[in-house]
Amino acid sequence: MWAIVKKDLAVLLRRPVALIVTIVPALVLVLVLLLEAGAVGSYPVAVVNLDPGGAAASTLVGDALGYNGFRARTMTAAAAEAAFGRLQVAAVLTVPAGFSAALAAGLHPAVTWQVRNFNLDSTNDLRRGLPDVLSAFLRSGAAGPDPVRVALRETDLHAHEPSLVAYQLVPVLALLLLQAGVVNAGLGAVAEWQTGSVKELLLSPVPAGAVVAGKVAAGVLAAMAVGLVAVGAGLAAGLLVPPPPAQAALTLAAMILLATFAAGLGVAIAAGLRIQDRVVPVSINLAFYLFFLGGGITALAYLPEWLHGVARAMPLTYATALLRGALLYGSDPAAGRRILVLALFAVGGVAAGIPALRRGIAH
Amino acid sequence: MNGLRGAAAVLRNDLALARAEPLATILAVVLPLNFLVLFMLFALSGGRVPAALYVPRPAAPGSAQMVTALRDALTFDLRPVPTRAAATDQLGRGEAVVAITVPPDLAPGGDGPAVLAFTLDNENADFADDVRRALPLALLSFTAQQPGGLPVGWREVDTYRSDVGFLAYIAVSLLTVSILVGGLLTGGRSVAGEWERGTIKELLLAPVPPWAVVAGKLGAGVVQGLVSAALVLGAVIAAGAHPASWSDLGSVAAVTVLALVAFLSLGLAAGSLMRRVNSVTPLAFAVGLPLFFISGPFGPLGWSGAAASVVARVFPVAYANAALQHAFHGYWTLHGGAALVWPVLAAWTAAALAASAWSYGRAAAPH
Amino acid sequence: MTPDAAQALDVRGLEKRFGAFAVLRGLDFAVGRGEIYGLLGPNGSGKTTTLNLISGLAEPSAGTVRVFGLDPRRQAAEARRLLGVVPQETALYEELTAERNLAFHAELFGIPPGQRPARIAAMLELAQLTERGRSRVSTFSGGMKRRLAIARALLHDPQLVYLDEPTLGVDVQARRAIWDYILAMKAGGRTVLLTTNYLEEASALCDRLAILDRGRLVAEGTPAALKARYGESVVEAELDRDAPATLLQTLRTLPGVREASAEGPRLSVCIGAGPGSEPAPGGAALAPFLQAVLASGCAVRHLSLREPALDEVFLALTGRGLRD
Incomplete structure (x- = not known):
């Protein structure tokens, strides 16, 4: 069995397609998440102050410039109009002339919020932003006593609040493990048919079970190597939090179990399809759907009710939750149950791979 | 040819x-x-935030106004629950991202400031900020309906007639x-x-x-x-x-x-x-x-x-x-x-x- | 189109260099109409380059190629209609059916649509693939693919067919069938140029042979003439014990002996003249050979004298060193 592990790993290391197929989809996904995080984050906004001498106007402009929900900068009316026309800013906040005086006189002046409403997501972000700025303005007392008579009291479930990128990085890490396991074990198995070396295995005195175990083990090792590098990179970049020893052990166990499930699945797919050109796209797509449906993109709470049931049947759901607990929040109260579920998935994956490869070898 | x-x-x-x-x-x-x-x-994650909403009964008319303001805050998919524990449960099961408790005594023109408490599953800053930024909008909308209203208003000018x-x-x-x-x-x-x-x-x-x-x-x-x-x-x-x-x-x-x-x-x-x-x-x-x-x-x-x-x-x-x-x-x-x-x-x-x-x-x- | 040049193929002073490396160094040969002409040579001798130059896929560094009087570079379209090519790798669209492969060739070579079905059917019949015309090529054996590749090359009725290693990797039956096609082409008036590593095949098929080595033509002629000119008689003997080293040394000093070798009790002695000198009759060397064996104290159990094989001519001209 060890001979098969060594041989498969040596072949995989010399096979650029394996590395490309393993890493490129995950890298693309990281890029997507970074861009998506950037796109939904802070939009460029112009602030035009037509009441330059007014104290209240000045406070409001300051609040807008300091707001963390968009990137505001002051402009003249003409410059703002030009920037808006050239799509360089998403919105223009205009404080009208005589704003401060009107406010002092109790005349209820209104600011103008010109919005490029391309789509509801970006537009609603902007629509929520201005009241947030105005709330700060009212709280400052620049408009007299704060008329808002309701206070907000926030209780957070997590002491550490990761960025969206860090949050999304964890399921991408799980996807990477899944992909690396499925693809590498799959390519290792399919190569036997494509190169005809399956005969070498058939004619050797090694039992079929050891062949399967060897291929799965090679897939797991390859996946773990990729996964540990990714965790290391996440820790080095400060996106992930170094877990305490117990959590680190759980993290490692979850990664191994997920990789084992993936490698078993990869062997089963390869034995069924037997052509690299089919195994690669099927593996990538399968891994992606396991990722999508396992809450890879968003928190499960945002998904429709019927998808919750589907997500519960996905190993990635449990791996992601456990890894987020360990690598983002420092603990996961349900870690034990999740490890157990992942172990069942791992057994299931290998159980699917063994008969498929045995049948494949026998044919 | x-x-x-x-x-x-x-x-x-x-x-x-x-x-x-x-x-x-x-x-x-x-x-x-x-x-x-x-x-x-x-689109789902950029859409409505699932929110468990608890309003103790009996509630004053002001509380109903606050629920309307929350509903109109462009953010929440409000799911009323009968008890505070039910709201916490939804949060624990990952079915809600925020549990909001609207005080029953939000009477218009009440004396001291009332408290709108919310527990947030702040899994990441982006999702959490969506909630944090939506609540001021709800509070301003609520206040605008109260006697005296808001000292300042805003007028939104959309570039295109309808939102895509x-x-x-x-x-x-x-x-x-x-x-x-x-x-x-x-x-x-x-x-x-x-x-x-x-x-x-x-x-x-x-x-x-x-x-x-x-x-x-x-x-x-x-x-x-x-x-x-x-x-x-x-x-x-x-x-x-x-x-x-x-x-x-x-x-x-x-x-x-x-x-x-x-x-x-x-x-x-x-x-x-x-x-x-x-x-x-x-x-x-x-x-x-x-x-x-x-x-x-x-x-x-x-x-x-x-x-x-x-x-x-x-x-x-x-x-x-x-x-x-x-x-x-x-x-x-x-x-x-x-x-x-x-x-x-x-x-x-x-x-x-x-x-x-x-x-x-x-x-x-x-x- | 009926070409009217005297020669089917005329190659003069052909040279091909890749940088400082010369693949062909002044090649001259001509192939007459209706002739089967074989190009032989070890790996890297320049056979494939020669074929690429003939078909216009490569440009000569010097010299000329004429296919029925046409320049395959400047008169490419006309020359290609006269050429049928069976490359070494069968190079078929394996995902498609045999019929579709032939139909594509027919379309590319401008066979009128009305004539295509009949031509395709005829070629499938020639290749004995009529029953499998609608099967995917990926389901064919190596021999079937080779036959289909030949059928494809003949589809547009070329006047000069070149086949690059036509029987490489096929079984004995398929090889025989391919030989029959090649002989049938000749009978049909076509000119055939083939490269092969099987010297038995060259002997059986070719009217004339050229042996290439290191980019030069080292011999040309009919198979019989080549054997007679360069070959040796071969004396093979089986002794009653292993041949002693002293015997081999003695044998090598005998007049007319060019090579003596032994494997255990089996002794092999090549007798003949070197290139350029008159060949010696093999029988004349038998007596001194036997005397030397007996003098060494060995007895002869079995003795034979045979004509040289083309393999031995080939090795004598190109040496035994591996060229890969």
């Missing part, structure tokens, strides 16, 4: 090959459909990714396949000029690409976006054909240079996908502040995206509009055609 006959023969043969092994065509459809699922999930849904907006770019990756894959695999299986000799030794082979392969690629694009267009329409008029549908067709020819040509050029299917396939993804994602599928170039948008302006993908957004939603997401977008697309197509003819001609020339 030899050339046209040869081009027709190559076109027919490539279509027969595509029918026999439709991997590139399948990928050109499956990939955007995968992205549709991805985008739907993005997030999914309808981002779904349009599915066509772009289908054309981009599908074109690169089909073009690249088509010519690299000839080298790999040795059938390039059949083409080189036939009494037809090299341009005929390129034209035939492009023609077959356009047919396959149009089939894929039609299927993807169906998915885009199902996602809620559709061309505003027949002439806009004509624009969609024009962008599709221009961009297809451009990306097929670039694929053909890559295939002629690399001559290996296993090289051009990952190249199509490795080049196509990042290029797609920096070219403004989620919003106008530059809004995200990414330096990548400068790079994106060099390539035709951003212009194809912009032309499609215009055809579907009637607005230009790229400054310069039609006067910029169409000439850039046409120039890229011409340049890509020249590149494919040159690289195939070079590969086919006697050495």
